Amino acid sequence: MTQVLASENTDQSPRSFVLEMLGFSGPEKEMLASTFRLTSRRVFTYNEPASPADRSDVYLVNADNPAALAQLQARSPNVHAPAVLIGKISAPSSWPVVEKPVRWMRLFEQLDAVMRAALQQRARRVQTEMGDWDGHTFRRAVDRNAPPVLAGVETRPTDSVLVVDDSATVRAFMRAKLAPFRFDVDYAENGETAIDMAQSKQYTCIFLDIMMPGIDGYQVCKRIKSSPATKDVAVVMLSSKSSSFDKFRGSWAGCNAYLGKPVTEDELLATIARFLPSARRVATAILEKAS
Missing domain, CATH: 3.40.50.2300 (Response regulator)
Structure with a gap:
């Protein structure tokens, strides 16, 4: 301080x-x-x-x-x-x-x-x-x-976020909306690169597109969640498909949240707020108090 x-x-x-x-x-x-x-x-x-x-x-x-x-x-x-x-x-x-x-x-x-x-x-x-x-x-x-x-x-926190999407438009949107909150934001255009980046750097949250060249978002999420080094990172899947079946597939792959495209600014902020370390500490404290 x-x-x-x-x-x-x-x-x-x-x-x-x-x-x-x-x-x-x-x-x-x-x-x-x-x-x-x-x-x-x-x-x-x-x-x-x-x-x-x-x-x-x-x-x-x-x-x-x-x-x-x-x-x-x-x-x-x-x-x-x-x-x-x-x-x-x-x-x-x-x-x-x-x-x-x-x-x-x-x-x-x-x-x-x-x-x-x-x-x-x-x-x-x-x-x-x-x-x-x-x-x-x-x-x-x-x-x-x-x-x-x-x-x-207080010194401002520097949580890292990874945005995985092959669309330059989506990456630009995420950059513009996350920048005012001083997140350290990285970007990947495909799943293979995202997996390598997640293994080499600790992220608070990964925003993961489903439809990408190479392996799709479901497979990427499974591999992230199955690795001891990355299993605790929050994964938010992004997709233009928002049926119950699509959301079930995301949940089965292990994602923590599912957002339909186009993502709105309010949905983005409300979602990432859930996964900040401070929010997790509050949730943990509430659960411990209730038990």
């Missing part, structure tokens, strides 16, 4: 924000939390409160839940601690609204936008109201005499 003095005058400095979710069911919160783990790879990172004492930087609210809207009002969101709503609202809102079904990049962009505005407002308070207040750690007048603190910035 590196240490930097909290600063409000740049959007490029890595920042971590406490995000509080209001009005979502347990499964909805877990889905949102698993996808937010992807933001650990971005300049702006969003994490749930680690303890009840954590002060929220931003609120994410289920607009379809009246109780959640009442909770939000009780928390008094403002320009320094804003909100983003998910769902439909009956009246105009001063906060941005993301419609369902949620498009993940749209949600990330809205959160980034309100937090950039919040950082600018906090910076103005530094200049006009609070003297040496750092603009980040404290937001209330009662805290103005507390000393500024150093904000920790």
Whole structure:
């Protein structure tokens, strides 16, 4: 971990924000939390409160839940601690609204936008109201005499992903969608090359086309899953065929997930979020707690 003095005058400095979710069911919160783990790879990172004492930087609210809207009002969101709503609202809102079904990049962009505005407002308070207040750690007048603190910035992870597809269009799509999350992405145009690459480098996830020159994706998946060196890597099969039989063949070959082509951005992000090491640790902890 590196240490930097909290600063409000740049959007490029890595920042971590406490995000509080209001009005979502347990499964909805877990889905949102698993996808937010992807933001650990971005300049702006969003994490749930680690303890009840954590002060929220931003609120994410289920607009379809009246109780959640009442909770939000009780928390008094403002320009320094804003909100983003998910769902439909009956009246105009001063906060941005993301419609369902949620498009993940749209949600990330809205959160980034309100937090950039919040950082600018906090910076103005530094200049006009609070003297040496750092603009980040404290937001209330009662805290103005507390000393500024150093904000920790975690080193970004560098999980590797392998995309196996003979289509240059698919490879370009995957490159564009994975690049903002700082994955180390490799590419292979056929199954034989993919098997060799998987043996020589550890991958978090392999996206595997089924129809390719040479051996097909089913055979590649079987060989990856049968090798002690690669059996634990997550394999996501990509295919324009999405019948029950095709999915059964993928499952029989040992794949962890099956996506139909054309792959949408939201499906891609939601799928890869499931297989990040952080997501697996959470799932393991849940299973251990239940046993």
